[in-house]
Amino acid sequence: MLSRNLEKSLYRCLAHANGRRHKYATLEHLLLSLTEDEDAVAVLRACGVDLDRLRREVLNYVDNELANLVAAHSDDAKPTASFQRVLQRAAIHVQSSGGEDVTGDMRPGHDAEFLRPDDAGGSA
Numbered sequence: 001m002l003s004r005n006l007e008k009s010l011y012r013c014l015a016h017a018n019g020r021r022h023k024y025a026t027l028e029h030l031l032l033s034l035t036e037d038e039d040a041v042a043v044l045r046a047c048g049v050d051l052d053r054l055r056r057e058v059l060n061y062v063d064n065e066l067a068n069l070v071a072a073h074s075d076d077a078k079p080t081a082s083f084q085r086v087l088q089r090a091a092i093h094v095q096s097s098g099g100e101d102v103t104g105d106m107r108p109g110h111d112a113e114f115l116r117p118d119d120a121g122g123s124a
Contacts, residue, residue, distance in 0.1 A: 001100060001101050001102070002101060002102050003039070003101040003102065003103040003104075005037050005038055005039050005103060005104055006037065006039070006101075006102055006103050006104050008037070009030075009033045009034055009036070009037040009040070009104055010030075010033070012033040012036060013025055013029045013030045013032070013033035014029075014076065014077055014079075016029045016032055016033060016062070017029045017069075017077035018076055018077050020062065020063070020066075020069075020070065021070050021071055021074065022066060022069040022070060022071065022077050023069050023070070023071040023075075023077060023078070024069055024077055024078055024079070024080045024083075025077040025078065025079045025080065025083055026062075026066065026069075026080050026082075026083060027080070027082055027083055027086065028058055028061055028062050028066065029062060029077075029083075030083060030086070031054075031058055032055065032058045032059065032062060034104050035051055035054060035055045035058070037104035038104075039103045039104040039105035040103075040104030040105065042105065043104075043105055087102070090102045
């Protein structure tokens with residue numbers, strides 16, 4: 001089951017992709033939406049991530065590097081296979097750990113481990 005905050009983040013993710021007429025919603029769209037998810041934001045801040053810088057850099061990437069995803073038609077964006085795998089793995093992780101809801105709360109030492117201060121907008 002998805003938490004209410006994560007559901008909102010997923011809708012926001014699709015809105016980010018659809019607003020740019022992207023054919024696919026990617027992990028970058030998901031990360032962008034998680035910068036507005038209160039559960040994820042709490043963990044990102046605890047990891048020392050500069051949220052403004054991260055958001056700015058992800059927006060720049062989405063707007064410039066994903067331009068090839070712009071569709072000629074106005075169908076809704078579809079999640080990529082990697083996007084779907086991330087959600088599936090999160091659900092499996094929550095289920096195996098006895099949790100109830102999948103949230104945007106990435107526990108340090110697991111999913112957020114890659115967000116060291118020198119990466120992804122973290123402060124040095």
